[in-house]
Amino acid sequence: MAPPAQTEDELPSFQGLPASLCKKLQTGICTGQFQKITCSMPANKRVRHLTAKPFWKNGVMAVQWERQEVDGKVFHKNMTPKAAFETLMKLIKSGDYRQYHLTGEGTLALKRTKKQKLLISDHWHITSHGTSLAMQTGQGHNREKHYFFQDGEYEPFLYHLGISDKTGRVYDKKRAKFRQINRFLQIIEDIYPALPQNGTLYVCDLCCGKSYLTFAAYRYLTKAHNRTVDICGMDRKEDVIALCRDTAQALGYDGMHFICGDINDYHPPYAPHLVLSLHACDIATDVVLYHAQRLGAGVILSTPCCQHELAAQLRANVTEKKAANQSNGQTVSDPTRTQGVQDQQTTEDASHTNPGQNAEHTTQPILSYTADNLLFPILHHGLLTEKFAAVCTDALRSTWLEAMGYEVATVELIDPEETPKNLLIRAVKRTRPDETRCAHAKEQYKAMCAFLGVHPFLQRYLPQ
Template identity: 30%
Template sequence: MNKNMTDKLGFFFMGLIGRFNENSSIYVGTEVIFTAGLKKFKGNAIPDGDGVAYNYNGVTRKMSFPDMLKDIQAEALKYDAANIIYEERGTRLVITADGKNVNMATEVLKDREIKAGETSTLLNRDYLVKSTEAQALLKAIGIMSKDGKIKNNRIRKYNQIDHYVELLAPELSSLKREGTVTILDAGCGKSYLSFVLNYYLTEVKRMKCHFIGIDLSPAVIEASKKIQSELGYRNMEFHAMDIKDFRDGRKVDVVLSLHACDTATDMALAFGASRDAEYIVAVPCCHKEMLSTYRYEPFKGIMKHGILKARLADTLTDGLRGLMLEAEGYEVSIVEYISPLETPKNLMIRARRTGRKNAESAMEADSLIRAFGIYPSFRIYLDEYKYGDI
């Protein structure tokens, strides 16, 4: 290749450097193929810290991404042609250069399509996270077998997590903007839903996002880190700690909490409200706190039946959570997450920040708190966040 063509290649590389700087957390690698006559000479790079580990001619060097491109540009002078393949999660850029021209094409990456009959006929949803495109993800979280089939005993889980994405997608997509959307998963467990959301937002919606997973259990955090390493999802971090000890000053845009037990849900909601999170989502689990503390004389004849008292406690707990979120400046909806035939703990609380505090909701919450003789943990935690005890 002549110098005019390698100079032109350099202009393309300037754009590639800008892209790498913006999307380094989803950068997968670079492959270069030099051609001289019938011979081909290959090099490849993988992420390494803030730069890359570039292997060419049997030697691996750690270097910055711009320095690697300078090496490729200089080396191209020795050959007839060069193909440079730059890959991000879900996207590949292919730059072809020879003695006549330099061109670039963009490819959307998809996994091998599953042949008819490979999956169960029970898979009848119009999936957002498609098994034909998300095989690496679905295998890593145990939904899909190694041979590319959805496991029969995981169909229900697959439907649940895809429906979770469906319920959240419209709101999360509205957060798409310049900069990175930070999503915190409180009580993340093995983080399956965060991995699925990460895939969907990054590779389908093309959003810049960063996930923070927090859980008290070191074992489940290690399991999450193992899946993260397998998938190469570098826009995630995991911490074995109590959320009340999370002191990071970064802006948190979204707070998620799935099946956190009892008052752990309240702590997650209070954390999100205290941080002015744009969107808070919780699927509560058990509701033990109010069941053991609340009294209401007019309902005495009803509450003597334990099962009715428990169901009323569940309703009051989530209803008060909704009112207190409204009081803090959120628009709240409470919907069925999945069928009650699968689990009675099937409500999802969704709160979108408006910034306009609702005095009427605050008064209504206060009235209920007095009437039932309770003081919800949501309010305790929120006061602690506001006044510095957490």
């Protein structure tokens, strides 16, 4: 019989597990922050191993246990996350398995020795608000069937935005957008516990464009959670704003309003609970992140588009270095190749009797190992420079948000085969920011900028 559910804030120690680890297991399993649990070294020799994986059904998380026996037979059992936690605790108590391995963001390993001592190796990271890895990484089984909006079911906003026809059938050319909408709503579902659970939800979409995902967010929050939602979309294009206003009016979405203007001049009467920034180009993403933080946003969801700022600065650094080297009589090659030439010339000097024969070569200065020439194998390829700059840009953005007191993760918005611009930055403001952690992120940001020799837009807003 399974042990009774634990409802206390702090669970007692259990079979050698510290109380804090019991609580961590309860939180991590019940919020789906794991990919797989493997129970091995069974006492029953007919059993090979037992595993558990999270999955989603009709928008609700569940856990599937799978027992594989040595004769090839496989048995499955589905249960709630709470029941899965209780089952795991029962297994640990029974001693049916001697080893447990949990994977997620990091790993947790438990092993019971023959003397019944429990060995613990804990490198598993979870968040307090809960972020389902099954949803985040797309590993829940039958995910295609568990979209919030289904192909073939009429949804007014999808029809008005030209994604489906009046019967609800999604147009072939819009299927990628349809999948993107559903994936985005899964991400909102993940961060929903971090939003206020009562009262009006205030949402801002800065640089909103045609607002596909904004309309989806409004419909989802009002339909799935029965919330009163106030969404403000802002963009500088008058025709786009007019289209969004007409669509909201046609749908009867009274909680949506749109403003044509510059986000630098935007001063809402409230601190937004959620700020969206979806495919804002280049430093427009940085401008949004700055203003979202300035306004005190509780959650930020940002999908960067193009990241040209750092690419231009990195290329300029290399160009300036080349000019400086050429004026000093230096070559502009890979420093390892330059070093190899020097070694070869030194050998030749030792084998020749004429001391002046190689004088020109032996006095040539060698390139120093600075960031710009260490990165030469990347920066002398245009495509690689763009990709490298994009990764560095989003890493710096994430670190800047951490320095400002946010808990940050980067996740995939949609299959990279459909679009290369599929990264989403998810930032949740910590209730009590850790000053040491913020200071460390600040120093990391400054160190990375110094190493690359760049000055990103957000650097000027780094706390002093």
